[in-house]
Each structure stands twice: as structure tokens, then as C-alpha cells.
Amino acid sequence: MERITINLDKKPSERWNLLKDYKHETNSLLKYYLEDLSSAGIFETYIETYKTLFISKQYQEEIECVAKNSHFSENQVLITNLYYDALKFVFGCTSFCITNQTEKLHARNLDWWSENNILGSFTKVFDFKENDEIKYSLVSWPGFIGALSGVKPGKFSITLNAVLSNESPQFAIPITFLIRDVLENAETFDEAIKILSETTIASDCLLMVVGVNLDENVVIERTPTTFSIRKPEGNSLIVTNEYLSLTENKNTNDTLQLTASGRHKRVEVLVKANTPKSTDDYFDILSDNQVKMGITVQQMVFNPKNGDIHLKV
Structure with a gap:
């Protein structure tokens, strides 16, 4: 997989x-996002106000730079970067980690429908370097400056799964x-958990965060304004697309849950039958025909300890 610094x-x-x-x-992806978002209408009316209130100067300048190197305006680039908050119902995702191993691995399928597998084909690993050292890495795409899946070597890894609650979206980051x-x-792992848990955000999500120490494995179940931290059961931590802790916020009409429970239970069965130890073992579980979906565009395994990323698209 191509890596970009x-x-x-x-x-x-x-x-x-x-x-x-x-x-x-970049142009193909931005065009695809904008076409998908054309019917959503979210953020478009208030994009200038939203940008001023919730997008940092750093990210505004990065968006400006992306726009300068594309066929699209700054506001169009920003809107495409809000894709998750606008259309999260097209996401699936399955993530898991075995928690009783000295060197933990963090596995994840990113399930996101796209025509002609454009998201899989254009996937890159972006290494964000400071003083010639990798500070963190993202599995992402040209033109997208946010993070769905990333690792900070020696510290932690984070993956985002979609979910729907009965709480209204917020005007927030x-x-x-x-x-x-x-x-x-x-x-630190604890600092990451505190920020990801307590910051008001635009929409619902599930976050798996895996650190380097034995007890550093959690799923943060989020609505825009509330959170619950779910810890491992037995020797594994699994997340798909349903609330297991914040059940009072569960949206009973959530289409994401149609396969979520089945995928969760299947990973649980596979882990119990043969505890994965190697990267290949993790990929075997991610590729199981009851775990991998037809819309799976990325499969990855992170090693938070050394920052290694193994990726299949």
C-alpha cells in the first residue's frame, strides 16, 4: 500500500x-462525496458559521490547501470532510482486539458503500511526521484530512464505527x-479517552481505543453529548454498529443494527474457537464470510506498540 508523508x-x-x-x-473522491451529500443538505446552509465555530484555524488552512490542489472550493472540500456526520448510515464496520496478549493488535473492517470500489482503490496510508519521525498514521484517502482509523506509535490506536441514537445531532466538532x-x-491513553469521551461532538459514534498496556482497551459509546465506556469481556473486546452499554439511547429503527449483532457474535465465536495471535489470524477473522460485508473497502490490523499497519483493500 502506498504511504504518503x-x-x-x-x-x-x-x-x-x-x-x-x-x-x-482527489477530484474523483471529492466529486463522489459531493454527489452523495447532495441530498443530505446537512451543514450546507450554515457552513460558514459552522466553519468559524468548530473548525480550527489549522484545519481551515489545510482545507484551503486541499482546495487549491483540486477542482473544488474550500467549502466544498470542508463539506466532503463532514461526510461521516452527514451520511453515517452508509457505514458498517467491525473492530476487535484480544486483550490478554502482551503485544496487542487492533483489527478493523471499514464497511462503506461506494461505486466501483473507489474508496478501496484510492486508499493510502498517511504518515504525519514531525522532526522526521512518525507522530501518527492514518488509513485514509487524498482530500480527506480527518481520521476514521489511525495509530500513534507507542501510545494507542483509534477506530471509528457508525451507530445511530435517538439523540439529535449537535452543532459541534x-x-x-x-x-x-x-x-x-x-x-497518553487516559488523556485520549477523556477527550474522546467528554467532548461534545456532532453525531453518534462508537470508538475503539487500544493502548500498549494490558488494561488499555475500551470501546467508547457516544451520542453527541453523552458517553459510556465499555471494557473487555473475557479476553476480547469487540465492536460493530450497536450500543451495548448506552442502551437507553438505542435507536430501534437503526438499519445499521441489521447485521451488527450477527457480526459481533460471529467474531466472538471465532475468537473463542481459535484465539488469534498473528496478523494473519486477525485477517482470517476479518475475512470470515459472516464478518466481512459486501461493502468492506478496507481491512487493517494496527500494532499500537510500534505503529505498524497491515492493510488489505
């Missing part, structure tokens, strides 16, 4: 100039930007 020592307004070498992919903030700025 983002130099954090550069000004935010210059960091994404490298996209000039990925114009076809998008979760994908908050995840990147945490990867960039949080120095």
Missing part, C-alpha cells in the same frame, strides 16, 4: 501541496477531526 513541520497551508501528484484521485486532534496532541 505529511510534514507537520510545514505550515498547515502547505502540508497538502503533495496532492498535486494525486489530482485524479466533527468526530473525524476530534480523532485526528487526539492522535496529534494526546500523549
Whole structure:
């Protein structure tokens, strides 16, 4: 998988100039996002106010840089970066971690429908470097500056799964930007958990966070304003697309839950039958025909201890 370096020592307004070498992919992805979002209407009316209130100056400048290297305006690029909060119902996702191993691995399927597998085909690993050292890495796409899946070597890894609650969305920071903030700025597992739990966010989500120490494994179940922290059961921690702790917030009409419970139970069965130890073992579970979905576009295994990323698309 191609790896692209983002130099954090550069000004935010210059960091994404490298996209000039990925114009076809960037423009194709932005066009795809915008077409999907055309019927959603979310954020469009108030995009200027939203940008001023909830998008940091750093990210505004990065968005400006992406726009400069694409065929789209700054506001169009920003709107596409709010994709999760606007259309999270098209996401699936399954993540799990075995918690009683000295060196823990964090496995994840990203399930996201797209035409012609455009999201799988254009997937890259972005290494965000400071002083020539990798500070954190994201599995992402050209033109998207937030984070759905990332790892901070020696600290923790984070993955985002979609879920729907009965709480209304909030005018607040998008979760994908908050995840990147945490990867960039949080120095400990506990600090990451506190920020991801207590910050008001735009929409619901489930976050798996895996640290390097034995007891550093949680799923944070979020609505925009509330949270619950779920810890491992037995020797595993599994998350799909349903609330297991914040059940009072559960949306009973949630289409994401149609396969969520089945995928969760299947991972549980597979883990109990043959506890995975190697990266290949984790991929075997991710690829099981009752776990992997027809819309799976990325499969990945993170090692939070050393920052290694194993990726299949």
C-alpha cells in the first residue's frame, strides 16, 4: 500500500501541496462525496458559521490547501470532510482486539458503500511526521484530512464505527477531526479517552481505543453529548454498529443494527474457537464470510506498540 508523508513541520497551508501528484484521485473522491451529500443538505446552509465555530484555524488552512490542489472550493472540500456526520448510515464496520496478549493488535473492517470500489482503490496510508519521525498514521484517502482509523506509535490506536441514537445531532466538532486532534496532541491513553469521551461532538459514534498496556482497551459509546465506556469481556473486546452499554439511547429503527449483532457474535465465536495471535489470524477473522460485508473497502490490523499497519483493500 502506498504511504504518503505529511510534514507537520510545514505550515498547515502547505502540508497538502503533495496532492498535486494525486489530482485524479482527489477530484474523483471529492466529486463522489459531493454527489452523495447532495441530498443530505446537512451543514450546507450554515457552513460558514459552522466553519468559524468548530473548525480550527489549522484545519481551515489545510482545507484551503486541499482546495487549491483540486477542482473544488474550500467549502466544498470542508463539506466532503463532514461526510461521516452527514451520511453515517452508509457505514458498517467491525473492530476487535484480544486483550490478554502482551503485544496487542487492533483489527478493523471499514464497511462503506461506494461505486466501483473507489474508496478501496484510492486508499493510502498517511504518515504525519514531525522532526522526521512518525507522530501518527492514518488509513485514509487524498482530500480527506480527518481520521476514521489511525495509530500513534507507542501510545494507542483509534477506530471509528457508525451507530445511530435517538439523540439529535449537535452543532459541534466533527468526530473525524476530534480523532485526528487526539492522535496529534494526546500523549497518553487516559488523556485520549477523556477527550474522546467528554467532548461534545456532532453525531453518534462508537470508538475503539487500544493502548500498549494490558488494561488499555475500551470501546467508547457516544451520542453527541453523552458517553459510556465499555471494557473487555473475557479476553476480547469487540465492536460493530450497536450500543451495548448506552442502551437507553438505542435507536430501534437503526438499519445499521441489521447485521451488527450477527457480526459481533460471529467474531466472538471465532475468537473463542481459535484465539488469534498473528496478523494473519486477525485477517482470517476479518475475512470470515459472516464478518466481512459486501461493502468492506478496507481491512487493517494496527500494532499500537510500534505503529505498524497491515492493510488489505
